[in-house]
Structure formats: C-alpha cells, structure tokens
Amino acid sequence: MKNAAGREIPVSIQGYKEVKPYAGPFATQPDGRMAGPKLKAVFPGTEKVLKSIEEAIDASGLRDGMTISFHHGLRNGDYVMNMVISAIARRGIKNLTLAPSSFLDTNDELIPYFEQGVLIAAETSGLRNKLGRFLTLNQLSKPTVIRSHGGRVRAIECGELKIDVTFIAAPTCDTYGNINGVDGPAACGSMGYAMVDARMADTVVAITDNLVDHPVFPVSIPQYQVDYIVKVDSIGNPAGISSGALRVTTNPRDLHIAKMAAKVIERAGYFKPEFAMQLGAGAASVATGKYLRETMLREKIRARLAIGGIPGPFCDLLDEGLIGTLFDVQSFDLRAIESIRSNPKHREYECSFYANPWNKGAMVNQLDYVVLGATEVDTNFNVNVMTDSSGIMMGALGGHPDASAGAKCTIIVAPLLRGRLPMVTDAVQTISTPGETVDVIVTDRGIAVNPNRADLLENLKNSGLPIMSIEALKEKAYALGGKPEKIEYSDDIMGVVEYRDGTVLDVIRRPIL
Amino acid sequence: MSKLVRTAQAGTMESTDILVVLAPAEAGAGIQVELVSPTMRQHGSHIKQLIAKTLQAAGIADAVVHATEKGAMDCTIEARIKTAIKRASNE
Incomplete structure (x- = not known):
C-alpha cells in the first residue's frame, strides 16, 4: 500500500509490529495510558554499588530475549556499550534486542555479537560505518527499527519499546545512584537521552568512572x-x-550556503524579537549561526530560546545575550559542556521535553526556525538523512523529523552536488523527514521554497536570494553531475523508518551490490 | 591525430578530481578503461564511455586507461584525459 508520503509499504513486515502507514505529520492522536517501569522498593541499608559489570548483569535479571539500552551522550568516546555487551556475551546471554538512543562509529565492534546471536535486533535513531553497512546487508530476525529522538521516547512511553535493562554511562555518580554528566573525566554535558531510559527501564545500571x-x-x-x-x-x-x-567551518561553499540561510531567516517572516530557533550540528547549519549573529546585532533582535543538540557557537550567543535560554538535550563540544556546567541559562532537559510528539507540548513545537542538513532532498521536499546514495544506512534521524514538524519554518542546507552526486533528486533513497514539514531548501546554487508556503515565497520575493523552483534546482544538479543510474533493490526489508508517531514512513530494502 | 608513445598521467586524487594513467596499446587492442569510482553504480558506465569518447575524438583507437575518480564532473574528466594524451604523445 502507498502511504501519505507516496512510498510503497508492505501490508505486513516480518518481525515488525502491525504496519500503520504514515498518514501525515499530525494525523495520529494517541489513545490509552503511559507505560512504565516495574514497581520496586529499595529498603534502607541496601548497597547499590556492585563489584563488576558481570555482577550487575546477574543482579539485573537479564535473560535471553530481553531488550537492553544505552545512551549516546558520550558519542565516539563511549566505551560502555561495547564493554557491557562483551560482558553479556561472556555470561552466555543471547537473543537480545539492542535499543540505544543511537549508534556511533565506535560500535563497529558489535558486529561479531550480531553474527554470534548475542544480539538479534536493533532499534536506534542512527547507524554508522561498518555496523550500518552490516545491518543493511545482513538479514537479522527483525528489521532494524529507525526512530527519531522524539519518536523513540514516544515508543518507550506508549509501550512499543519496552526496555528491560538500561546501562547508563555516568560521568559522575554518587554511591546511592545520583548521576550528572557535567563532572568527571568523561564529562559529556547534558544527559538528556539517558534521563528517559532511567525513568522508563525496569532495571537501571549506572556505569561510572567517577564514583x-x-x-x-x-x-x-x-x-x-x-x-x-x-x-x-x-x-x-x-x-x-x-x-x-567546534569551530565554524572555513569551507567557502558551506559559508556561502550559511550566509544565504541566515538571510532566509531574516526575510522569511519570523525574524522578530523573542523568536525561537534550532540549528543542526552540520557545518553549514553551525555556520548559519555566525551570519545570523551579525544580523541579530544589526537589527537588535534576540532569540528567547534556542534548542537541540547544542554546539559551542550557540553558547557564545547565549553569553552575548543574543539568546535568552538554551535548552540542551546533548552538548556537542567542550565549550557546550563548560557552558551547561556553569551558565544557569543553559538548561539540561530530557528528550521527551525536547521532541516527543505524544506529550502535552514538546519544545520543538515552539520553534520559529530550524536549520538542518540533508544527505538528499527530492522534488517533493522529502529529506533523507539515513541512507547514502547506494542505499546503505549511514546516518541518523536524530531530532530532524521532530524539529521539522514543530518549526514554523524548516530550512534545509545542503550543497547541490557532493562530488558528482546530485543532492536534489526526483526521489530520495529513503524518506526520513516528510516534505510536508520542510519549507525551504538552501543550496550553493539556488534556493527552493515549498509551493505549499506561498507566504514564505512572498516574503522572500525581493530578498535578492536566488529563488527558483525545486524542479529547476534538480535540473541544475542533473546538468552538472549527470543523472545517476537507479540503484537496484531486493525485496528484503532491512530497516523500517518510523515517523515520530510510530507510523511507517518508509522501509529500507537491501540494495543489490 | 595523436599517437601514444609512452605512459603518462594527469589529474590528482583530490575530491572532485580524477587521476588518469594512460598507456599505449597494440594496434587493434581497442580502448580498455579500468575505473575506480565511489559512485560506480550511479555513474560508472557514463564515465567509462566519456573517457573512451574523449580518446576517440583525439584519434586514438587503442589505449589502456586506469582511472581513479573522486567525484569529478564531465568537464574535469575530459580535461584530464586531454592532458594525459598530450603527455603520452610526441606533440
């Protein structure tokens, strides 16, 4: 059956829950009550500190077939996920579903555990490197479920993703289990993702090097x-x-894109005192902040709120008074970690607060602007950040679909060509953010506005920006790089991309290499 | 009309460039192109054809080409092949 994004979705998918096709960004109202962890009582005098990870695995009651989770706040520095899974393998436990908030480059080490059957399924927001390739090409018992950050919290809170045991990398933990992320040798800043797992998993194990x-x-x-x-x-x-x-890029193409994106923000209609924004962590998105700063100073307009994963340059804007408050689910660099530790206007908050579509109002709903990157965009304004041009899983949904749905104006920044691959195409390999939530595409060779947004088009008309139709942008890309030949896919479904409300936005089929 | 008399190369391994090594081949051997490209499946056959066409346009019917492509556009590929032809012939 075809879903509302125009993708052919199977009526049922082996190893996946009942398929509900994507019906639109705000089509589903939840029903029922929130899921929750098992009730437990820890009585006075109980010692929580155990001697080893093995002892904690035994104490947690982890058994074959359960679901475990980790947070990705330590990014490519994380030792905990690989360390715990190798201990689980030594304990002889198998058939586990691994549901971290995301995978990163370091998780290539997990491939053998998937091959040996210690791990049999994955649910995540992102996949990288060799693990992404492995899970795209090797069939497990279930397809990998890909969710946005907000979609993951929703799935946990409505009971679709039940976490039996979470292992939390804790930069600082006291002897009775209070945790923060701002102190210790492996400080990571915000614990925004781990906070969800800590309150929703049946069993919570803190792994720390700073007790x-x-x-x-x-x-x-x-x-x-x-x-x-x-x-x-x-x-x-x-x-x-x-x-x-994190330094602002010196790549002239990214700077050119960023400069235009800042001008789109200035002219599109929401650049008013006390506006709210999110900028992604990509080079062009971060650089947009640099040009936006100049505009904010010139026009004497400050933002009341900035959210998302927070890169250092945002903290400079906070210190300058150009941003009122930062809400931070993940601190991207040392500057941001220092800022969240020391500046009371730099707030830590958890992922439901940030992006969950099924609560009484996530922070993304307050956004005027969001600037995000893309691997590909198509003429329906659909964005792909999940698979590369060969159909291999190599990216992360992150908060992309959440912020795009929430913001009044969603701006995508990307070069028109990467090498000779066009980034504006007839159809993206995988839809990760639906086009109806995307408003403006800014490339180095032209800007396209979603025809649904006549208001934005009108506002940008005399801005001097190179506005053109998305088809014209695509033709430009094809003229320069050539039209790429289509990738052949098998019928095997390797990944299911859920929209933030749990409907199926797209499926990832195994490419024939 | 060019005649290849030695092996020559042109281009670099930088992003959006192509490195071509062009060598003479026996009469009647035809044009053999070996291509390494990150977008082999999307653009591989097009790039091979473009290399062969550029050689033929210079009057070369027999050659061995090793090309390592890093996202080069057509104009770059043609320019590198033409340069390699000059270096490999007695022009």
Missing part, C-alpha cells in the same frame, strides 16, 4: 531511579566525547 560520596550535585538522574552502580576504570575517551570547541 563520589552521596549526594552529588547537580542531579540529572535521581537515585530513586537507579538499581545498581558499577565503578570501572574509564567510561569514555574525552577526545571522542568532544573534539574540543
């Missing part, structure tokens, strides 16, 4: 959610957690 006396302050994850604590030598490599201060 301190009770009580630690500030507290991101409170003691009453934590079952067990294990001290290890190191939970992560600071060099991989943060590559220092």
Whole structure:
C-alpha cells in the first residue's frame, strides 16, 4: 500500500509490529495510558554499588530475549556499550534486542555479537560505518527499527519499546545512584537521552568512572531511579566525547550556503524579537549561526530560546545575550559542556521535553526556525538523512523529523552536488523527514521554497536570494553531475523508518551490490 | 591525430578530481578503461564511455586507461584525459 508520503509499504513486515502507514505529520492522536517501569522498593541499608559489570548483569535479571539500552551522550568516546555487551556475551546471554538512543562509529565492534546471536535486533535513531553497512546487508530476525529522538521516547512511553535493562554511562555518580554528566573525566554535558531510559527501564545500571560520596550535585538522574552502580576504570575517551570547541567551518561553499540561510531567516517572516530557533550540528547549519549573529546585532533582535543538540557557537550567543535560554538535550563540544556546567541559562532537559510528539507540548513545537542538513532532498521536499546514495544506512534521524514538524519554518542546507552526486533528486533513497514539514531548501546554487508556503515565497520575493523552483534546482544538479543510474533493490526489508508517531514512513530494502 | 608513445598521467586524487594513467596499446587492442569510482553504480558506465569518447575524438583507437575518480564532473574528466594524451604523445 502507498502511504501519505507516496512510498510503497508492505501490508505486513516480518518481525515488525502491525504496519500503520504514515498518514501525515499530525494525523495520529494517541489513545490509552503511559507505560512504565516495574514497581520496586529499595529498603534502607541496601548497597547499590556492585563489584563488576558481570555482577550487575546477574543482579539485573537479564535473560535471553530481553531488550537492553544505552545512551549516546558520550558519542565516539563511549566505551560502555561495547564493554557491557562483551560482558553479556561472556555470561552466555543471547537473543537480545539492542535499543540505544543511537549508534556511533565506535560500535563497529558489535558486529561479531550480531553474527554470534548475542544480539538479534536493533532499534536506534542512527547507524554508522561498518555496523550500518552490516545491518543493511545482513538479514537479522527483525528489521532494524529507525526512530527519531522524539519518536523513540514516544515508543518507550506508549509501550512499543519496552526496555528491560538500561546501562547508563555516568560521568559522575554518587554511591546511592545520583548521576550528572557535567563532572568527571568523561564529562559529556547534558544527559538528556539517558534521563528517559532511567525513568522508563525496569532495571537501571549506572556505569561510572567517577564514583563520589552521596549526594552529588547537580542531579540529572535521581537515585530513586537507579538499581545498581558499577565503578570501572574509564567510561569514555574525552577526545571522542568532544573534539574540543567546534569551530565554524572555513569551507567557502558551506559559508556561502550559511550566509544565504541566515538571510532566509531574516526575510522569511519570523525574524522578530523573542523568536525561537534550532540549528543542526552540520557545518553549514553551525555556520548559519555566525551570519545570523551579525544580523541579530544589526537589527537588535534576540532569540528567547534556542534548542537541540547544542554546539559551542550557540553558547557564545547565549553569553552575548543574543539568546535568552538554551535548552540542551546533548552538548556537542567542550565549550557546550563548560557552558551547561556553569551558565544557569543553559538548561539540561530530557528528550521527551525536547521532541516527543505524544506529550502535552514538546519544545520543538515552539520553534520559529530550524536549520538542518540533508544527505538528499527530492522534488517533493522529502529529506533523507539515513541512507547514502547506494542505499546503505549511514546516518541518523536524530531530532530532524521532530524539529521539522514543530518549526514554523524548516530550512534545509545542503550543497547541490557532493562530488558528482546530485543532492536534489526526483526521489530520495529513503524518506526520513516528510516534505510536508520542510519549507525551504538552501543550496550553493539556488534556493527552493515549498509551493505549499506561498507566504514564505512572498516574503522572500525581493530578498535578492536566488529563488527558483525545486524542479529547476534538480535540473541544475542533473546538468552538472549527470543523472545517476537507479540503484537496484531486493525485496528484503532491512530497516523500517518510523515517523515520530510510530507510523511507517518508509522501509529500507537491501540494495543489490 | 595523436599517437601514444609512452605512459603518462594527469589529474590528482583530490575530491572532485580524477587521476588518469594512460598507456599505449597494440594496434587493434581497442580502448580498455579500468575505473575506480565511489559512485560506480550511479555513474560508472557514463564515465567509462566519456573517457573512451574523449580518446576517440583525439584519434586514438587503442589505449589502456586506469582511472581513479573522486567525484569529478564531465568537464574535469575530459580535461584530464586531454592532458594525459598530450603527455603520452610526441606533440
């Protein structure tokens, strides 16, 4: 059957829940009550600190067939996911579903555990490197379920994703389980993703390399959610957690795109005192902040709110008074980690607050502007950030669909060509954000406005920006790079891309290599 | 009309460029193109055809080409092949 994004979706998918086709960004109202963790009581005198990860695995009651989770706040510096899964394998436990908030480059080490059957399925927001390739080409018992950050919280809270045991990489943890992310040798800043798992998993195990006396302050994850604590030598490599201060790119093409995106923000109609924005972590999105700063200073307009994963340059805007408050679900670099530790206007918040479509109003709903990257865009304004041009899973939905749905104006920044591959095409390989939530495409060779947004088109008419139709942009790309030959796909479904409300937006079939 | 007398190369391994190594071949051997490209499936046959066409336009019927392509556009590919032809012949 065809869903509302025009994709052919099977009526049923082996190993996946009942298929509900995507019907539009705001078509589903939830019904029922929130799921929750098992009730438990820890009585006075109980010791939570255990001697080893193995001991914690035994104490957690982890059994074959259960679902485990991790958070990705330590990014490419994380040691905990690989460390715990190798301990689980040594314990002989198998058939587990692995449902982290995301995978990163370091998780290539997990491939053998999928091959051996320790892990049999994955649910995630992103996949990278060799693991992404492996899961695209090798059939597991279930397809990989891909969700946005908001969609993951929704799935957990409505009971579609039940986490039996979560193992939380804890940069600082006290002896009774209070956790924060801002102190310790592997400080990562916001614990926004882990906070969800800590309150929703049946069993919560904190893995820390900075075990301190009770009580630690500030507290991101409170003691009453934590079952067990294990001290290890190191939970992560600071060099991989943060590559220092994220610098604004010097790539002239990215700067050119960023400059135009900043001008779109200025002229599109929502650049008014006390506006709200999110900028993605891609080079052109971050650089947009640099040009926007100049515009904000010139026009004496400040933003009341900026959200998302927070890169360092945003913290500079906060310090300058150009942003009122930052709400941070993930701190991207050292600058952001320092800022969230020391600046009370830089707030930590959890992922439901940020992006969950099924609560009484996530922060994304307050956005005027969001600027995000893309791997591909098509003439229906659909965005792909999940698969590469060969159909291999190599990206992450992250908060892309959430912020796009929430914002009044969603701006996508991307070069028109990467090498000779056109980034504006007839149809993206995989839809990760539906075109009806995308408003403006800014490329180095032209800008297209979604025809549904006559208001934006009118506002941008005399801006001097190179506005053209999306078809004209695509033709430009094909004229320069040539029209790529189509990728052949098998019928095997390797991944299911859920929209944030749990409907099926697209499926990822195995490409024939 | 060019005649290839030695092996020559042109281009670089930089992004959006192509490195071509062009060598003479025996009369009647035809044009053999070996291509390495990150977008082999999307653009591979087009790039091979373009290389052969550029050689034929210079009057070359027999040659061996090793090309490592890194996202080069057609104009770049043609320019690198033409340069390699000059370097490989006695012009």
